[in-house]
Amino acid sequence: xxxxxxxxxxxxxxxxxxxxxxxxxxxxxxxxxxxxxxxxxxxxxxxxxxxxxxxxxxxxxxxxxxxxxxxxxxxxxxxxxxxxxxxxxxxxxxxxxxxxxxxxxxxxxxxxxxxxxxxxxxxxxxxxxxxxxxxxxxxxxxxxxxxxxxxxxxxxxxxxxxxxxxxxxxxxxxxxxxxxxxxxxxxxxxxxxxxxxxxxxxxxxxxxxxxxxxxxxxxxxxxxx
Amino acid sequence: xxxxxxxxxxxxxxxxxxxxxxxxxxxxxxxxxxxxxxxxxxxxxxxxxxxxxxxxxxxxxxxxxxxxxxxxxxxxxxxxxxxxxxxxxxxxxxxxxxxxxxxxxxxxxxxxxxxxxxxxxxxxxxxxxxxxxxxxxxxxxxxxxxxxxxxxxxxxxxxxxxxxxxxxxxxxxxxxxxxxxxxxxxxxxxxxxxxxxxxxxxxxxxxxxxxxxxxxxxxxxxxxxxxxxxxxxxxxxxxxxxxxxxxxxxxxxxxxxxxxxxxxxxxxxxxxxxxxxxxxxxxxxxxxxxxxxxxxxxxxxxxxxxxxxxxxxxxxxxxxxxxxxxxxxxxxxxxxxxxxxxxxxxxxxxxxxxxxxxxxxxxxxxxxxxxxxxxxxxxxxxxxxxxxxxxxxxxxxxxxxxxxxxxxxxxxxxxx
Numbered sequence: 001x002x003x004x005x006x007x008x009x010x011x012x013x014x015x016x017x018x019x020x021x022x023x024x025x026x027x028x029x030x031x032x033x034x035x036x037x038x039x040x041x042x043x044x045x046x047x048x049x050x051x052x053x054x055x056x057x058x059x060x061x062x063x064x065x066x067x068x069x070x071x072x073x074x075x076x077x078x079x080x081x082x083x084x085x086x087x088x089x090x091x092x093x094x095x096x097x098x099x100x101x102x103x104x105x106x107x108x109x110x111x112x113x114x115x116x117x118x119x120x121x122x123x124x125x126x127x128x129x130x131x132x133x134x135x136x137x138x139x140x141x142x143x144x145x146x147x148x149x150x151x152x153x154x155x156x157x158x159x160x161x162x163x164x165x166x167x168x169x170x171x172x173x174x175x176x177x178x179x180x181x182x183x184x185x186x187x188x189x190x191x192x193x194x195x196x197x198x199x200x201x202x203x204x205x206x207x208x209x210x211x212x213x214x215x216x217x218x219x220x221x222x223x224x225x
Numbered sequence: 226x227x228x229x230x231x232x233x234x235x236x237x238x239x240x241x242x243x244x245x246x247x248x249x250x251x252x253x254x255x256x257x258x259x260x261x262x263x264x265x266x267x268x269x270x271x272x273x274x275x276x277x278x279x280x281x282x283x284x285x286x287x288x289x290x291x292x293x294x295x296x297x298x299x300x301x302x303x304x305x306x307x308x309x310x311x312x313x314x315x316x317x318x319x320x321x322x323x324x325x326x327x328x329x330x331x332x333x334x335x336x337x338x339x340x341x342x343x344x345x346x347x348x349x350x351x352x353x354x355x356x357x358x359x360x361x362x363x364x365x366x367x368x369x370x371x372x373x374x375x376x377x378x379x380x381x382x383x384x385x386x387x388x389x390x391x392x393x394x395x396x397x398x399x400x401x402x403x404x405x406x407x408x409x410x411x412x413x414x415x416x417x418x419x420x421x422x423x424x425x426x427x428x429x430x431x432x433x434x435x436x437x438x439x440x441x442x443x444x445x446x447x448x449x450x451x452x453x454x455x456x457x458x459x460x461x462x463x464x465x466x467x468x469x470x471x472x473x474x475x476x477x478x479x480x481x482x483x484x485x486x487x488x489x490x491x492x493x494x495x496x497x498x499x500x501x502x503x504x505x506x507x508x509x510x511x512x513x514x515x516x517x518x519x520x521x522x523x524x525x526x527x528x529x530x531x532x533x534x535x536x537x538x539x540x541x542x543x544x545x546x547x548x549x550x551x552x553x554x555x556x557x558x559x560x561x562x563x564x565x566x567x568x569x570x571x572x573x574x575x576x577x578x579x580x581x582x583x584x585x586x587x588x589x590x591x592x593x594x595x596x597x598x599x600x601x602x603x604x605x606x607x608x609x610x611x612x613x614x615x616x617x618x619x620x621x622x623x624x625x626x627x628x629x630x631x632x633x634x635x636x637x638x639x640x641x
Contacts, residue, residue, distance in 0.1 A: 009449055015456035019463070080448040088505075102452030102486055105459040152520075168462045172479035179521050181487055183558065191524035216472040218462055218479075 001046040001116050005029045006036040008054050019105040033057030046116045047074040063093040074115040104173035106164045113163040129162050143206035154199050161222035170219040244365050259350045267328035270343045278332050292346035297339045305331040314344045386410040399433045444493035491609040498616050509549045511540040518557050530567050537574045544621050552617045555610040556581050582635035591627040
């Protein structure tokens with residue numbers, strides 16, 4: 001997938017680029033409003049990761065520009081402002097999602113993947129990963145044509161892992177994904193472990209490979225093989 | 226003591242003292258004038274006697290009247306000093322002693338010296354003085370009363386701007402965004418006071434706004450570096466293999482950054498609520514939020530084997546969904562966090578109120594906990610949870626209260 005990262009903070013921009021720029025993804029970057037506008041005027045992207053507060057302008061105007069030209073790029077807003085106004089304006093203008101800084105790269109990846117998936121699978125909203133078949137509308141998982149029941153959190157975690165396959169996902173990121181950032185993550189490390197244990201058990205019992213591997217006590221990694 | 230009373234007290238004391246002094250002076254002056262009037266009468270009488278003696282060479286017939294007596298008495302060659310004196314004499318008619326004024330003089334009739342004693346009654350005079358004195362006192366008292374009433378009314382109306390300003394000062398609250406309005410007055414002091422208060426209120430407000438804006442901006446600006454740290458950590462864990470020691474350090478870092486994020490977000494939220502920046506009021510389904518919140522905490526409830534009892538009725542509240550989530554999440558999370566194994570949580574929601582009670586060891590002072598960054602012993606939170614709850618409740622006019630009964634802690638949110 002082709003992604004444009006519009007972010008003025010170099011540290012963050014580089015990290016996002018490094019995280020996304022692997023496998024089948026191509027990343028381009030823009031560090032201010034003008035260069036972002038120039039890029040979106042010429043090229044089409046599967047998803048634009050857009051910071052709202054930019055030098056020389058407001059990111060919302062980029063969305064307006066896209067809509068004015070009927071460009072159908074996916075847009076994910078990342079903003080330090082957890083302002084509802086911005087969120088609503090952004091979503092009203094046609095942005096697909098809104099993520100408040102700070103966020104985990106894995107969370108960003110999962111959101112971007114979801115946007116790209118929604119845009120590319122027209123109508124038929126299923127996700128295929130080797131022998132795992134996930135119906136995104138019905139939120140059901142079929143493995144080797146056999147229905148496997150996952151709890152809401154397990155299902156969400158499985159999607160999260162698939163979106164971040166090949167990456168180490170930290171426990172901190174998992175906790176935030178499952179419980180939000182209002183809960184002390186240290187409380188939930190044990191629960192992460194038991195959720196993962198359950199997922200692994202269900203996958204293996206259904207005849208999958210053991211995709212999820214613990215990574216040095218810091219997190220987990222969903223490997224493709 | 227009120228200024229008015231103080232002023233009246235001093236006023237009355239000074240007036241009475243001055244009135245007393247002038248009264249005494251007045252009394253003496255009048256009585257002196259009247260006495261000298263009597264003295265003239267006495268001299269007139271004396272002259273009549275002397276004239277009579279010169280003409281007739283004998284003492285005149287003495288006829289006695291009620292208010293005047295003349296007494297002649299022979300005496301030797303000794304010289305009699307002519308003098309006036311105050312005395313008492315026996316009044317004939319009533320046979321009573323009466324105050325009088327006397328003139329002692331002498332006359333020579335056919336070689337014989339006679340002492341003349343002319344006495345005139347002072348009763349009339351004293352009566353006059355009394356009347357004058359009484360009238361004067363009456364005038365003084367009336368004057369004083371009138372002045373007091375007048376002063377009271379006048380002063381009250383004059384001080385009106387002051388009392389209005391005072392009332393406004395009492396009502397003045399930074400948190401409630403009350404204003405101090407200018408009270409027009411024609412009195413210089415009050416105009417000055419009014420100006421000073423307006424300036425002060427403006428300055429205080431400005432400082433307060435700046436401080437609040439600073440908290441918000443600071444929290445805001447911190448978000449970017451925190452997100453850089455976060456993303457760098459995420460990138461770092463992708464790089465290589467780590468030893469146990471390194472991964473422990475990385476875990477700690479993650480934990481700390483998460484904590485920093487939560488702290489910062491809470492502060493930002495508090496500042497926003499205080500600044501009245503959260504105005505996205507919508508119909509919020511309280512029941513739905515509680516259920517979602519319980520789902521979020523299901524693992525912990527399960528782990529502690531908490532007996533959860535719920536009784537929900539539909540309740541919708543017009544508020545910000547985000548704030549209601551924060552409120553309920555904090556209350557429920559506290560009820561779980563401060564519980565013990567095999568404890569109990571009871572959540573009752575009806576249209577009037579929400580009651581969350583939980584078992585838990587220990588006691589805590591509710592008012593203390595409402596202060597920012599106050600943590601009860603052993604609490605792992607950031608110390609802003611209940612402060613936020615209180616602030617959110619205040620923001621929507623909800624009543625948050627706490628009560629404790631043995632090991633049961635109950636939080637109560639009363640809706641409108």
